[in-house]
Amino acid sequence: MKNLLYATDFSENSIPAFHFASMLSERLKAKLHVLHVYDMKATFISTVSLTYGKREEIMYKEQLEKLEDFCKKNYGSELPNYMNLMVHEHGISAVGILDKVESLNADLILLGTKGSSVIKDLIIGSTATSLINNSYIPVLAVPNEYKSKPIDKIIYATAFEEADILAVRRLVEFAKPFDAEIKLVHVSTKNEYAGEDQMAWFRDMLEQKVAYKNISCDLRFSDDIFNTLYNYFMEEDAGIIAMLERESPGFFKGLWHKDTVKRMKLQLDRPLLSFHKKYLIQE
The missing domain is CATH 3.40.50.620 (HUPs)
Incomplete structure (x- = not known):
């Protein structure tokens, strides 16, 4: 097991899964790909004056910066070498995650079980369930209040x-x-x-x-x-x-x-x- 894929929506409830993914990567000596899937159409709905290419460029940079801030806040200012940050645009989170599973040849998906609002609860809930139903690699869902510890x-x-x-x-x-x-x-x-x-x-x-x-x-x-x-x-x-x-x-x-x-x-x-x-x- 050499490639782990952790997906986050930046919510507080995704943090325990991030800590668990980091712990597991360190123990397995595996690469940890930290992924955020975003929907550009929903975010840029009012910026009609920008070209699609420019919107795409701005959004990608903003989301990658948010992901880096999220990781540094919850891990530390110096991120480990085994951690690889990436963002991916797709209107359906589960499909976007599975896209990356394929391209990275990932061995395991990790994610939290809840988001930070009613809407996000529905999104991450349906995302986790969709991945359990459709992913050809194992899916590890981490509860929002779980405290990471070695697996005995x-x-x-x-x-x-x-x-x-x-x-x-x-x-x-x-x-x-x-x-x-x-x-x-x-x-x-x-x-x-x-x-x-x-x-x-x-x-x-x-x-x-x-x-x-x-x-x-x-x-x-x-x-x-x-x-x-x-x-x-x-x-x-x-x-x-x-x-x-x-x-x-x-x-x-x-x-x-x-x-x-x-x-x-x-x-x-x-x-x-x-x-x-x-x-x-x-x-």
């Missing part, structure tokens, strides 16, 4: 699928630099067949396919999957909560419906890491 534990909710093995492999990239525990949890309902047997099978698969020893598994029994998982996440106090965005019908069809994922994102008070099943399988 990562919890991942598993459905005992092959894609879960692929997701755990990716989690190892986060865990290794911190020597963190990866804890897998599964909630078994009364209608599910042989949850304990499936867990035993999944453990065997992990031992064969994942070269990381600090992994443990936990099994809970409940028909209320969402709240059981949520309570488990809170009890365990993990540094990162991880999930897989699933498309096909099955055990987690209701749990990982996009509205429920958004609900989890809004309720959790720690970073939420999302992988998309479709893109994991295509790798």
